[in-house]
Amino acid sequence: MNTLTAGTIAGEFHARRVYGLKREVLRLVEEVIDDGVFHGGRRIRELEVVAGERWGGHAVGTSSGTMALETAVRALGIGAGDEVIMPALTFVSTAFAVAAAGAVPVFVDIDARTRTIDPTAVAAAVTPRTRAVIPVHIHGLMADMTAIRALADRHALAVIEDCAQAAGATDRGRPAGSVGDIGCFSMWVGKNLGGLADGGLLLAREAALLPLLRKLTDLGRDGERNTHHLRGSRGRMGEIDAAVIRHQLDLLPDWIDRRRTLADRYADAFTALPVVTPTDAPGRPHTYYKYPLTLPDPATATALATHLGRTGITTEQVYPHAVPDQPALREIIHRTTDITVTLDVLPRTVCLPLAPELTDAEADRVIEAVHGFLTPRV
Ligand SMILES: Cc1ncc(COP(=O)(O)O)c(C=O)c1O
Structure with a gap:
């Protein structure tokens, strides 16, 4: 298919x-x-x-x-x-x-x-x-x-x-x-x-x-x-x-439920890892269009993405650049205030596959691959 x-x-x-x-x-x-x-x-x-x-x-x-x-x-x-x-x-x-x-x-x-x-x-x-x-x-x-x-x-x-x-x-x-x-x-x-x-x-x-x-x-x-x-x-x-x-x-509410179930599966599996998982804010349930995982530093994020890629799992950065850093912004009159958090977080991000169509078995493969890279070996 x-x-x-x-x-x-x-x-x-x-x-x-x-x-x-x-x-x-x-x-x-x-x-x-x-x-x-x-x-x-x-x-x-x-x-x-x-x-x-x-x-x-x-x-x-x-x-x-x-x-x-x-x-x-x-x-x-x-x-x-x-x-x-x-x-x-x-x-x-x-x-x-x-x-x-x-x-x-x-x-x-x-x-x-x-x-x-x-x-x-x-x-x-x-x-x-x-x-x-x-x-x-x-x-x-x-x-x-x-x-x-x-x-x-x-x-x-x-x-x-x-x-x-x-x-x-x-x-x-x-x-x-x-x-x-x-x-x-x-x-x-x-x-x-x-x-x-x-x-x-x-x-x-x-x-x-x-x-x-x-x-x-x-x-x-x-x-x-x-x-x-x-x-x-x-x-x-x-x-x-x-x-x-x-x-x-009409299908959207069930699809969102499925996204949330998969996000819970990831979050449960990653609790002991040095990552920050996305989650709800008070009164604002997440609908997980993307699942951005925050790594300790940019090098680890890049290495994780490479590792997952080698095992056949595609990740995204969403987005690799802050908008004011896009070349097109040179032509646009704009003003940028202090965006320290944005610039810190973006290169430390890896978005894992997440969609209603992702099967449990595929989610488990992603989990295993993330663990394979991040779990310290004793
Ligand atoms: C945050 C945000 N704003 C605007 C757009 C633009 O939407 P479209 O691609 O449908 O033009 C997108 C989607 O690509 C988006 O993610």
Whole structure:
């Protein structure tokens, strides 16, 4: 079967997931073809309604998470000269979206234990030009939204949640995307909830934002084909992806449970090792989009990854570089505050394979291989 090469364990499992859903996916594709409606039909509407109901907001499907972020920044009127605070540990799209609007990304540090944006660092970075903050729910764990929301309200800042890695996560029972003004999801095939290639979703707290979000993602149109009210993007989601994502939305809670079971299995197995395992934060259960293991130093992390690679187990670094260290940031006006924790933690990280499709036997092989490298020999 496709990417399942005997004896190897992949770092990412979406090929196996889509393969497992093949019959259902083919049925959905066939239905869309039979209907002959590829955009703006009943499947995208249903996905938007159900996602909005489940996650507490008003949803608009997009072509990617990047598009969702760009649209959110524009919809909130953020533009030239405005500053937007975000963590240094994120995917580049968070910063690119802000830069695309002519605004200035301001990078702040993360909390060492949770790897989510440090609210104290956000407070210290606020200036009279600050317009918004983008907490990123990294690796499937929500940022401390109580602290961020309170801080934002105190300084009259907008809050855009980057939920790309955290569909289905919660903070004190509140779903990712429902606490900020707008939540932005990625539904890239490899995310916890994904379509067949790229996709995304905007979740607005206020229904009043919906018409603008729709226009911005449909070339400025308002339902009428040949009238463009503003310079929008070609940013909508198609019917096939909407159908596949809608189908997976019902499977997501069980998939998250399975991720948590596997994470427990790893954590139990690693208690005696010199590693820090990812875990829940108070009121914020982890959904383990990634399983970042923190090693004592960068050399040990690199050596572990090499050792696992030799035994056929693929690992990832997610991410090897802080965003302000990316070459593209040389072209972007930005500001970086003290990001000591981010720079310390990233090179000491190895993300182990973890997905609902990982079998217990494969997880045990990973555990054995980690032990084989880290358990001291007596
Ligand atoms: C934190 C974060 N933000 C934004 C994105 C962008 O999403 P997409 O790849 O769907 O454009 C991603 C995913 O790649 C992400 O992980």
